[in-house]
Amino acid sequence: MSSRCGAFRTCRRVLERAFSLYKAHSIKDMENTLQLVRNIIPPLSSTKHKGQDGRIGVVGGCQEYTGAPYFAAISALKVGADLSHVFCASAAAPVIKAYSPELIVHPVLDSPGAVHEVEKWLPRLHALVVGPGLGRDDALLDSVKGILEASKARDIPVVIDADGLWLVAQQPALIQGYRKAVLTPNHMEFSRLYDAVFRGPVDSDDRHGSVLRLSQALGNVTVVQKGEHDILSDGQQVLVCSQEGSSRRCGGQGDLLSGSLGVLVHWALLTGPEKTNGSSPLLVAAFGACSLTRQCNHQAFQKHGRSTTTSDMIAEVGTAFSKLFET
Numbered sequence: 623m624s625s626r627c628g629a630f631r632t633c634r635r636v637l638e639r640a641f642s643l644y645k646a647h648s649i650k651d652m653e654n655t656l657q658l659v660r661n662i663i664p665p666l667s668s669t670k671h672k673g674q675d676g677r678i679g680v681v682g683g684c685q686e687y688t689g690a691p692y693f694a695a696i697s698a699l700k701v702g703a704d705l706s707h708v709f710c711a712s713a714a715a716p717v718i719k720a721y722s723p724e725l726i727v728h729p730v731l732d733s734p735g736a737v738h739e740v741e742k743w744l745p746r747l748h749a750l751v752v753g754p755g756l757g758r759d760d761a762l763l764d765s766v767k768g769i770l771e772a773s774k775a776r777d778i779p780v781v782i783d784a785d786g787l788w789l790v791a792q793q794p795a796l797i798q799g800y801r802k803a804v805l806t807p808n809h810m811e812f813s814r815l816y817d818a819v820f821r822g823p824v825d826s827d828d829r830h831g832s833v834l835r836l837s838q839a840l841g842n843v844t845v846v847q848k849g850e851h852d853i854l855s856d857g858q859q860v861l862v863c864s865q866e867g868s869s870r871r872c873g874g875q876g877d878l879l880s881g882s883l884g885v886l887v888h889w890a891l892l893t894g895p896e897k898t899n900g901s902s903p904l905l906v907a908a909f910g911a912c913s914l915t916r917q918c919n920h921q922a923f924q925k926h927g928r929s930t931t932t933s934d935m936i937a938e939v940g941t942a943f944s945k946l947f948e949t
């Protein structure tokens with residue numbers, strides 16, 4: 623009996639040691655990747671003009687959902703973009719404008735010339751975030767398909783989230799092989815995409831492999847699977863972001879992530895792979911957005927506990943950004 627207890631204790635010590643080694647290793651990996659994120663952040667400078675640090679467009683917002691595009695667009699500004707546009711359905715526009723005087727809001731998505739109306743702006747935009755609060759109306763989704771095609775033709779980076787991922791699950795060919803696309807699925811959105819591409823369910827015991835395979839099958843688009851740990855892959859590398867957040871899971875946190883990512887993607891592509899130590903700039907940008915969102919969640923939770931909402935997290939963007947990237 624006592625020798626069995628001894629064996630049990632030894633086994634537990636081995637497991638504990640292995641776990642703490644793994645933890646130490648992953649903390650070191652996280653710190654190394656955070657350093658790469660710091661390398662892509664442009665310095666603030668008095669010689670720059672308005673617009674140079676980012677002009678970002680969010681495509682989303684319909685009668686039902688006005689919060690999601692607002693969260694994404696305001697997060698882009700708070701992270702450091704100079705201008706943030708929202709292209710939404712007409713019913714959503716006055717609501718979004720009333721939330722914030724800082725956003726430029728175009729009520730065009732449900733007009734017959736929607737693609738043309740957005741295309742006019744594309745030469746002036748550095749990145750698009752497609753999907754927050756878009757809804758699943760077929761006519762809107764059809765316009766978004768045209769907007770995605772126009773963005774690809776101009777080589778504009780696109781972050782695809784929420785209902786934009788619904789569209790991609792219906793038509794994966796839309797982003798197949800487009801290396802400037804980043805997909806940011808939550809649990810359900812990832813399962814839907816995986817099922818659409820592989821015609822079978824995700825292996826829940828192999829999250830890393832599933833994310834890697836999905837990215838590869840889509841022609842190396844960057845995939846960010848959000849969850850307790852965020853798993854990111856460009857089809858070659860797999861990164862894990864375990865920045866401490868909290869247990870509070872209010873809606874809108876993913877919108878903060880996709881909006882911040884719009885800016886970071888622009889900065890990362892501007893900097894190029896020399897500063898990201900051979901890692902894909904988009905993967906580094908995605909790691910930055912995941913860390914930032916989780917840090918905002920952590921800080922907001924310290925102050926507000928169970929009543930934390932996404933607006934409280936957005937109020938933390940400035941200090942969370944400084945803590946992670948400007949120390």
Ligand SMILES: NC(=O)C1=CN([C@@H]2O[C@H](COP(=O)(O)OP(=O)(O)OC[C@H]3O[C@@H](n4cnc5c(N)ncnc54)[C@H](O)[C@@H]3O)[C@@H](O)[C@H]2O)[C@@H](O)CC1
Pocket residue numbers: 686687688689690691753754755756757784785808809810811849873874876877
């Ligand atoms: N204030 C707003 O306007 C908000 C609007 N939102 C919009 O709402 C629309 C639908 O988004 P949804 O995210 O609900 O998408 P889905 O309609 O695909 O639903 C996802 C479902 O998965 C569940 N889920 C999430 N994580 C899970 C996990 N780990 N395990 C099991 N189930 C899990 C959620 O409870 C949710 O019911 C999108 O347009 C989105 O942008 C959201 O962004 C939230 C905030």
Ligand SMILES: Nc1ncnc2c1ncn2[C@@H]1O[C@H](COP(=O)(O)OP(=O)(O)OP(=O)(O)O)[C@@H](O)[C@H]1O
Pocket residue numbers: 784807808809848849850851852867868869871872873874875876877878879912915916
């Ligand atoms: N269990 C968890 N523990 C810690 N952080 C989590 C957990 N689940 C999700 N997150 C974090 O919350 C953020 C949003 O992820 P989530 O899965 O809620 O996205 P979402 O469903 O798209 O959100 P939204 O409500 O904006 O649509 C990400 O930064 C992710 O890292």
Ligand SMILES: [Mg+2]
Pocket residue numbers: 783784808876877
């Ligand atoms: Mg979402």
